[in-house]
Amino acid sequence: MHALIVDDDFIGRKLMLKYLRDYCLCDVAISGDEAITAFQLAWIEKDPYDVIYLDIVIPRSNGFEVLDYIRNYEKENDCPFKAKIIMVSALDDQNQIVNAYRNECDSYMVKPISMKKLKEVSKQAGVPLKKILR
Known part of the structure; x- marks a missing residue:
């Protein structure tokens, strides 16, 4: 499984990488622009992301803008499958959660993140996160 972690916070990225390293090959992006570039390159290289953990508050295109870009790209390019997108935020705000689902995210995870929470939200x-052999 191929995952993209998008978070501008070093500790947040490091924690997600630690949790996911036994389950998938992970790339990271620290801004919205970088996330869009990574997403595009993954399709060009014919190794698209299965799942994207997308923080909402990131520089240069916020998480909602990135989500919108990805869903439009998938539609316009007739992608054979859609990446699973899990929005991540420190805010447990009902309006933000509803907005995320309206914009076609697959799940929403509120920080702080634990391994248990990550597995539940991913599932x-x-x-489903399954250990991989390396």
Whole structure:
């Protein structure tokens, strides 16, 4: 499984990488622009992301803008499958959560993140985390 972690916070990225390293090959992006570039390159290289953990508050295109870009790209390019997108935020705001689902995210995870929470939310989004052999 191929995952993209998008978070501008070093500790947040490091923690997600630690939790996910036994389950998938992970790339990271620290801004919205970088996330869009990584997403595009993954399709060009024919190795698209299965799951994207997308923080909402990131520089240069926020998480909602990135989500919108990805869903439009998938539609316009007739992608054979859609990446599972899990929005990540420190805010447990009902309006923000509703907005995320309206914009076609697959799940929403509120920080702080634990391994248990990550597994539950990933499974809810249709991304069961299974250990990989390296």
